[in-house]
Amino acid sequence: MSAGNDSSVARILVGTAAWSDHEHFYPPGVRGTDRITYYARHFPVVEVNASYYHLLPQRNYALWADKTPDDFTFNVKALGQLTGHVRDEPPTPDTFDAFRASYEPLREAGKLGAVLFQFPPWFDNTEKNRRQISWCAEMMADDPSLIEFRNNTWLGEDIREDTLTFLKNLRLSYVTVDAPQTGSGTAQLVPAVTTPGLAYLRMHGRNTETWNKRVKTTGERFNYLYNGDELRELASIARELAENAIEVHVIFNNNMADYAVSNAHKMLSLLGINSPEENPQQARLQI
Numbered sequence: 001m002s003a004g005n006d007s008s009v010a011r012i013l014v015g016t017a018a019w020s021d022h023e024h025f026y027p028p029g030v031r032g033t034d035r036i037t038y039y040a041r042h043f044p045v046v047e048v049n050a051s052y053y054h055l056l057p058q059r060n061y062a063l064w065a066d067k068t069p070d071d072f073t074f075n076v077k078a079l080g081q082l083t084g085h086v087r088d089e090p091p092t093p094d095t096f097d098a099f100r101a102s103y104e105p106l107r108e109a110g111k112l113g114a115v116l117f118q119f120p121p122w123f124d125n126t127e128k129n130r131r132q133i134s135w136c137a138e139m140m141a142d143d144p145s146l147i148e149f150r151n152n153t154w155l156g157e158d159i160r161e162d163t164l165t166f167l168k169n170l171r172l173s174y175v176t177v178d179a180p181q182t183g184s185g186t187a188q189l190v191p192a193v194t195t196p197g198l199a200y201l202r203m204h205g206r207n208t209e210t211w212n213k214r215v216k217t218t219g220e221r222f223n224y225l226y227n228g229d230e231l232r233e234l235a236s237i238a239r240e241l242a243e244n245a246i247e248v249h250v251i252f253n254n255n256m257a258d259y260a261v262s263n264a265h266k267m268l269s270l271l272g273i274n275s276p277e278e279n280p281q282q283a284r285l286q287i
Contacts, residue, residue, distance in 0.1 A: 010242035017253035062105035121185025148175035199245035
């Protein structure tokens with residue numbers, strides 16, 4: 001299930017999915033274009049989620065790279081067309097090329113962590129969909145890529161080892177997901193590492209009432225604040241992943257109000273990691 005790592009020190013980075021919508025996190029007067037700079041004083045990693053909705057211009061990525069410290073890391077969420085969310089418009093090689101070109105400034109700045117492919121709830125474990133993942137791996141061969149499932153057919157007890165081996169053979173990093181357990185359109189919490197370079201833990205909250213509900217904002221869907229016991233459970237999982245990976249990213253996507261940043265700050269404390277503001281050097285966790 002896991003890839004080995006001889007190192008006794010793992011680098012664990014804690015952050016959130018997106019940075020612009022954390023209610024009450026930013027002091028009055030902080031302009032929208034300066035929010036990423038303020039965010040980077042508290043966390044060393046973030047997901048770019050706007051890239052899922054449409055191709056962003058290179059100047060956006062260049063601006064974000066300029067406004068963050070040299071050791072800051074951006075993970076980029078793949079364009080929805082690439083993951084089959086746009087059902088009537090399948091991706092082409094040109095779509096992949098355009099997407100990869102868009103975040104070139106992050107690559108040039110040395111701030112690209114990985115690209116997150118979050119597949120939809122209807123993306124089940126079939127031979128056709130395995131071929132789709134293999135094609136994504138081929139198209140993204142030059143950049144580290146992450147695979148997040150939202151369908152429980154990939155991670156049942158009788159199939160999960162096969163799924164993880166499949167990703168390992170393609171050199172794709174598996175995303176360990178904490179999400180509401182309801183229906184088939186969700187993924188089980190199965191901690192695992194498929195590439196030694198990067199392990200990923202992504203939290204969506206545990207609100208079963210809103211998970212499949214039609215909502216006006218994503219914050220309504222991810223309306224969940226983890227309590228202390230739950231965070232300690234997740235911290236243990238992060239440590240477990242760190243035993244088998246060089247780097248671990250712990251990302252909170254429960255973006256209602258200030259829930260994500262609040263939980264992320266508490267996670268830093270539980271893991272014994274200083275925020276960038278407290279320690280300008282890269283924080284490291286001794287395993």
